[in-house]
Amino acid sequence: MDVPVPNPSEDAPILLDKNQNTSKAPIRRLKSMSVRDFYESYQQSLQLVLVGSESGFERKIIEPELNRPGLALAGFYTYFAEQRIQVIGNAEHSYLTCLETKDGLARFRELCRQAVPCLILARGHSLPKAFMDEAHRLQLSIFQTEMASMHFLNAATIRLQWAFAPTTTEHGSMVDIHGIGVLLRGESGSGKSETVIGLIDRGATLVADDLVRFRRIEGGDIMGTSKEVGRNHMEVRGLGLINVMALYGIGAVRLEKALNVVITLRPADDIHQLERLGLEPKTYRILGLDLPHVELLVAPGRDLAKLIEVAAMDVKLKVFGHDTAVEFNNRLLRKLRDHRDV
């Protein structure tokens, strides 16, 4: 059945149609991390030493947060963050050890019975053998770290937040131009890779080609990186694979970069109306953050690398507080006000 569809050209705003775009790429998020993965990933950076048994290695970490179980050891379980890694610091350790051994063991057993992922003994503390045996029996792994509790809490939180942060991948290339992270989008064959080579020639550094992986901790920047397998390489039509690091040197590549602007290359015959002045800012949303979005027409003879370099520098200018289009128009408006021909 035919349904009447309003003509999109009617009633359309005169200047611009859609200023806000959102990435359609799926967002992924780590649901859980086993204690084994936690230990293997952060053994060095968090100075973890396994002092208990491996019996608790299959327990799952599902919250990127940590807890100090002081109140729980005192017997209060009404509010207890049992899904968090538990950190035993000076306070908890001296509380446990100053109780009569039997009483302390009972308190400790109760903690081990909870669904906690694992225990961390900060400041290199250790527990009596009876305690360790109890943890083994209840299949809970215990690690020791030389770090002080607060230091450990901060360092572990940062790493866990990062591991559990939402990620997505965008089809496109990412470069760092004068400190501005640029995602270059466009249909296959729109000339992204050639443009990236032009940019590298002008001193830009390559972050990722063809596929960029983004990750963002809530409230933070969007960090872009390449999948490890494709790192430092590009595929250029007619040339095949090229190794950017081998050709241009280590200075031409970087591992990761915060994303500042999205640039989309559009075919020259695209009737899509492009913004002429920059007064109607366009945005492109990735992982919940709206980034400035520039759309460029690809036409023969256009030096895209040069245009993109200018676009990146204009974004930098805005970061420093200068919005060219707005400032220009304000100047014009002042002049128009002063010379009103009425």
Add this chain to the structure above:
Amino acid sequence: MIQKDLTINNKHGLHARPAAQFVKVSSQFECDIWVERDEERVNGKSIMGLMMLAAPSGATISISTDGSDETEAMNALEALVVGGFDDE
């Protein structure tokens, strides 16, 4: 060639947004389009040119269109200018 004098009647004059709207309309036509004010003549398809005219509210601009679709172009631009560019 057609030539017509029109008065800018929106509140703020021919600033960036009206200039962009003007060019969005004028670019749809094949014919040459020129805009003149105070003996300054600019291309009607250039935003920068139109802004440089610095035509305030109440100013008279002279539009000329020259080419195969000059009548349609003039009608469209006249409607835009007389309508005050839909500018607040």
